[in-house]
Each structure stands twice: as structure tokens, then as C-alpha cells.
Amino acid sequence: MFAVFRDLIRYNVEFAIGAVLVTVIVIFAGLSFFSPVDPTQIYLAIPDQPPGAQYWFGTNSRGQDMFWQLSFAFRNTLIFGLTVALISRVISIVVGLAAGYMGGWVDRVLMFINDIFVAIPIFPILILFYFVLRSNLNGFTLALAMACFGWPYDARLIRSVTLGLRHREFTRQAVFAGMSPMKIMLEEHLPYVMPIVFATTMANMIWSIGLEVTLAVLGFTNINIPTVGTTLYWANNHSAMVVGTWWWILIPVIIVVLLFIGLFLLAVSLNEYIDPRSRLRRMGA
Amino acid sequence: MKAYFFFALKRLIQLICVIFAGCSIAFFVSHLSPISPVESIIGRVSGQSSYSPEAIENLRAALTEMFGLDVPLHEQYFNFLRRLAVGDFGPSLLAFPRPAIELVMLALPWTFGLLTVSTLLTWLIGNVAGGLAGYYQNSRLLKALGILAIAIQPIPYYIVAFMMVIIFGFFWPVLPISGGFAMNVRQAWTPEFVLSVLHYAILPAASLTIVGIGTWFLGMRALVSNIVTEDYVTFAELGGVKRNRIVFSYVMRNAMVPQLTSLAMTLGAIFSGTIITEQVFSYPGLGSLLVTAVNRGDSATTLAVSCIAVIAVASAIFIIDLLHPLVDPRVRAE
Numbered sequence: 001m002f003a004v005f006r007d008l009i010r011y012n013v014e015f016a017i018g019a020v021l022v023t024v025i026v027i028f029a030g031l032s033f034f035s036p037v038d039p040t041q042i043y044l045a046i047p048d049q050p051p052g053a054q055y056w057f058g059t060n061s062r063g064q065d066m067f068w069q070l071s072f073a074f075r076n077t078l079i080f081g082l083t084v085a086l087i088s089r090v091i092s093i094v095v096g097l098a099a100g101y102m103g104g105w106v107d108r109v110l111m112f113i114n115d116i117f118v119a120i121p122i123f124p125i126l127i128l129f130y131f132v133l134r135s136n137l138n139g140f141t142l143a144l145a146m147a148c149f150g151w152p153y154d155a156r157l158i159r160s161v162t163l164g165l166r167h168r169e170f171t172r173q174a175v176f177a178g179m180s181p182m183k184i185m186l187e188e189h190l191p192y193v194m195p196i197v198f199a200t201t202m203a204n205m206i207w208s209i210g211l212e213v214t215l216a217v218l219g220f221t222n223i224n225i226p227t228v229g230t231t232l233y234w235a236n237n238h239s240a241m242v243v244g245t246w247w248w249i250l251i252p253v254i255i256v257v258l259l260f261i262g263l264f265l266l267a268v269s270l271n272e273y274i275d276p277r278s279r280l281r282r283m284g285a
Numbered sequence: 286m287k288a289y290f291f292f293a294l295k296r297l298i299q300l301i302c303v304i305f306a307g308c309s310i311a312f313f314v315s316h317l318s319p320i321s322p323v324e325s326i327i328g329r330v331s332g333q334s335s336y337s338p339e340a341i342e343n344l345r346a347a348l349t350e351m352f353g354l355d356v357p358l359h360e361q362y363f364n365f366l367r368r369l370a371v372g373d374f375g376p377s378l379l380a381f382p383r384p385a386i387e388l389v390m391l392a393l394p395w396t397f398g399l400l401t402v403s404t405l406l407t408w409l410i411g412n413v414a415g416g417l418a419g420y421y422q423n424s425r426l427l428k429a430l431g432i433l434a435i436a437i438q439p440i441p442y443y444i445v446a447f448m449m450v451i452i453f454g455f456f457w458p459v460l461p462i463s464g465g466f467a468m469n470v471r472q473a474w475t476p477e478f479v480l481s482v483l484h485y486a487i488l489p490a491a492s493l494t495i496v497g498i499g500t501w502f503l504g505m506r507a508l509v510s511n512i513v514t515e516d517y518v519t520f521a522e523l524g525g526v527k528r529n530r531i532v533f534s535y536v537m538r539n540a541m542v543p544q545l546t547s548l549a550m551t552l553g554a555i556f557s558g559t560i561i562t563e564q565v566f567s568y569p570g571l572g573s574l575l576v577t578a579v580n581r582g583d584s585a586t587t588l589a590v591s592c593i594a595v596i597a598v599a600s601a602i603f604i605i606d607l608l609h610p611l612v613d614p615r616v617r618a619e
Contacts, residue, residue, distance in 0.1 A: 115299060118550060120307040121598040123557030124575060124591035128314045131579050131587050153550070210441045214561050217443050218576060232443075241451050253444050261436065 008273060015269035021262030025255065029074040037065055039072040039226045051247050058247040061238040070252055073226040074259075077209055080139050080227065084208035085201045087147035092155040093197060097185045099155070100162025111159070117152040125149075126211070130220040137222055142215075146208050154200040158193050165189050195274040202267035206260055213256065228256050293607060300603040305366075307595030312365050315588045316358065323348040325582055326381060351376060352585070374589035379581055385589040388574060393593065395465055396570035399486060400559050403493035404552070410494070411501025412544055416537045418502065419509025431506060438499030442558035446492040446565040453488060461485050463567040489566045493558055497551075504547065508540040542612055549605040553598050 008015040037044055043063035051058040057066035099110040129145050130137055165171060165188075174184050209228070215221050216229020219237075223230045231252050235241075240248040326348055331341060352375050354361065368374065377385035418427035454462045466472070466481040512518065513536060521531050560572030567573065571590055578586035 112299075112302070116303045116306045119303040119553070119599050119602050120310070121553040121556050121594050123553075123560055124594045125307075125311055125314060127575060127579055128311055128587060128591055131582075131584070132314060132317045211557070213441060214443055214557065218561065218564055220579065236447075241447075241455070249447065253447075257440055257444070260440065264435075264438065 012269045014265045018262045018265030021258050025259050029078050032071040032075045035068045037068050048245050057251050060248045073228050073231045076227045081205035081209040083143040084146045085204040088150035092151035095155040096158025100159040101185050114152045122149040199267050199270040202263040206263050296606050303599040304596050308592045311591040375585045377586040378583035385585040389589050389593050392571045392574040403490045407494045407497035411498040412505045415502040415505025416509050419506040420532050434499040434502040443561045446562050449488050449492045460488050465569040489562050489568050512536050549602040552601050556598050
């Protein structure tokens, strides 16, 4: 595992850039654990200070130090993205493995449901969730709702791999040796699927973070929890660009775009490492 | 022909299931709400003038029946499905007592136009440029475009939209940044109105297009660079077939098939992109209607927009699926 990582860093420029970007942002988010200020409090600093020696990222119109504020925001956003990715990974692995190995009517039923989930536009439905739950909509509930919609593409990808594994010699041997289907799927097939799971995790994080920010910018999440989206919401709400506090919008936008580029490069280079042909599937992953 | 008929029938059944499932999810989510539309109308009415308790009680009974809330949840659900078939979502709260579907129908053409134009533009430009970049791999210009595409591709729609508003709103105000058409133009099928609509659509469409092109560019480039290594391309080159002909009829045509499938799959994402774009540019489409309805607590309109969105996107995917066999002979045989 470590050797693979070292080789990727050394020989794959895309992977190296992606890893550096993501690491820097994770460290930045980690700094929030040592923050001297409470991110939920307002008017702790002089409002509207441009970036400088005292306030590295400036302060916003709500009197918050943007450096620590963003550090909290990125921690929450990263945790959110990871939560969605992990939960939806579990669903996609279960569905993908079962559909691929079992075949027959199990496969048909699961893929039928899969097709339905691919086609439902989830954005209006997520807004409905906000409409119903309002301020009770915390990060975890939203993550759970998004995870329920974020699995179908990846389940299909996993299924296509397991379809190939099913006819391999070792699967047949495992069956003759009396292994239960459950055991074959988890112990024999899952290791082959894991690399894809890692690669799709990044793509799924980009998707979920992007969606969360979109919802938050419109004010459709709990705006009192600092995330990248709510930071942009407040900036927009205080007309940051009009009054000239450009750093309030520009800095989070730059960092989130760097995060997206980093995750995207990681996903792409991992995909190419696993299977050169997967470049074809890049837009579907 | 018979195979195509069965293929279309299968897709049609799937379409109905998607619409059924999507609308059902929307219905049950919206009925978790503790806010009753009846009470909010009564609150609004009785806040404006004083009514006798009997009048309020009569109004409550009438409204409960109007919204179909006087029966248990499972019956409400069946009623909802029955009304969905005829496009009835009950009265909206925004413009009570106008039906919610009327508001949706007013907003739908705007979103539909914006979505169609930006999707087609994005898809065409991205695929042609990506195809050329995949074939002429040594071109400096196309290489630079590739790097640009990688950088732009992960940027979300709203950021580009914000940037557009900032640039064209404050630094270089040459294009309208808000609304669907000029205030002084009457809404009718006159050339003046159409031009105004197009003029106002430039920025929203551009912000949707810029983000999308990157994805198609990268996908197409990867597809084409795989295809150019195939034998038939080499034979064509050796045989002296014109380069343009090789690129467009031999290479791109074969790469089109997976790109058409992805078009269907990304349509839902483009739709959520238009919602936020409309909000940023105050464009009078479904997105703006949805946001207003949510902020005013209008459950009927919110549910109507969600269901129409599901139906619209699912139908678009259905149409793309039907076109699929015309491009790809392998699907016809399936």
C-alpha cells in the first residue's frame, strides 16, 4: 500500500499535485482544533479588515477572523463530504457486489432500482428536505439524505468489475470449496473492488461538497454552522462584492476550487493507475 | 424495427417507474412537514381582517378539502397520484387561489429554453474541441485548452455565475445581469421581445456553458485518443483519406456513442446548475419559483416544482435514450 503510494507520487505528476493540494487543505482544516476563537461568535474582531499581518485572510462584516472561520468551515465541509462518501460507498459496494455476483433476478431488480436513482433529479428533493426540516436539518441528516442518492453510478461500476470476477477460476474454486456467497463477495471479490472504491470516493466528495455549497449559497441548509457554503451565503448576504470586502468571497472560492482540483486529480490518477481504460469512464464515475 | 419497438417499450416502462418513484419520494418528504398549508392561509387571511369563528371554521374545512388533507395519508397519496395524472397540485400559497401548476407552467419555458440552449452548446463545443484535441495531439493550442479544461472542470456553477455578475455588474456593465427580458418590452411574440430574451439569456447561458465544456472536452479527448490507435484509423491515414473526414466521420462518430449516454446521465446535474444560475441572475424560471416558494412556505408549489423537475429530466433522458440506437447499431441488435 505504501509502496504504491510512493510510486504514484514519484511517477504520476497529477497524483502528486492532487495529494499536495488535498494535504495542505486538510492541514488547514485541522488547524481549527487549535483555534483561539469560537467560530459561532460574531463581532470578535474589527469588521471588514483586508488581509494583512494581523488577520491573514482579513475579517468579514460579521467581525470574524476569516482565517479561523475558514479553517472551521473547511473542517465541517470535509467531514460532510467524507460522511456522504463513506455512507454511499457502503450502499454502492453492497448493491454492486450483490448485483454482479448473484446475477439473475437479483441483478435485474437492483439495476432497475439503480436506473431509477440515476434519473431522479435530486436537487429539488434536497430542497424539499430543507423545506420540511428547516433548522433541524443538521450536517448529518443532510449527509444521510445525499448518501441515499449518491451511490448509483458507483454501484454500476462495481457491478461491472464483479461481473468479470464471477467467471474467474478462483471464484469457481471458492464455490466448490463450499464458501457461502456472502463470504465470496466479502473476502474474495471485495479486495478487487477496493481500488475503484477509493477512486470513486474522491469523485463522490466533489459531488457532495459541490451540492452542499449550492444548497447553502441559496440558504437551504443550517446557515449557523460554518461550512464553505454558509461562508459564501453570508458573504453574499452582506453583498461582500458590492461593499468591497472581496476577500470574503475570493479566498474561500480559491481554496474550494483548489480542493476540487486536488480531489479531481487524485480520482483521475487513481483511475488511470487501476485501469487505463477507465479514462473512458471518467465522466461517468 | 420490432427490436426497436421492444427497446422503446422497455424504456417507456422505465420512464414511468422513474416518474412514479421520484414523485412519490417528493410527496412523502413534503408530507413530513409540520407546517400545514391550511393553517398558513388562515393565518394570512385572519391577519388581514377579522372573521367570526364560524367563518374561519368554514374556511378551514373548505381549504382542508381543497388541499385534500381530510383523509388518511395513504388515501392522500393515492389522491396525489390521481391528481398528478391530470397535473393538479392544488392551489398555491404564493398566488392563492391560483393553482400551483399554473405558476409552474409560466416558469417552465424559461428553464427549458435555458437548459436546452446551454446543454446543446456545451455538448457540441466540448465534444468537437475535445475530439480535435484527441486527434491532433501535438497542437500547442489544443494542449493549452486541455490544461484550461482541467482547471475549469471542477469549478461549481454558482462560482462562475457569481464571477459573471461581478465582472458584468460592476467592472464592465455591457450585458444585463438580472431578469429574463427588458422591462420596457411587452411579453408577446414580437422580434423585439425575442431579441430581448436572447440578450438577457447570454450571461446565464454562458455561465452554464463554461463549466460544462471542460467535462465534455476531457471525456471526448480521452475517448478519441484511444480510438486513433485502432487499426482502421491507421489504414484510413495510409489510404490517403482526408484528415477532416477521418476526424469527423471515422473517429468522432464512434466516440459519440458513450458521450450521448453521458449526456443523459449528466442532465440532472445540469438541471440543478440552472436552478442556482437562475437564482443568481434572477431569471424567471423554475429555480427562482422554487426558491421563492420555499422561502414563503408554499408547500403546494414546492411539491409541484419538484415533481415537474422529475418529469422533465426523466423525459429528456428518455428521449436521448430513444435516439441512442440511431447512432449506435450495437444497441439496435440488443
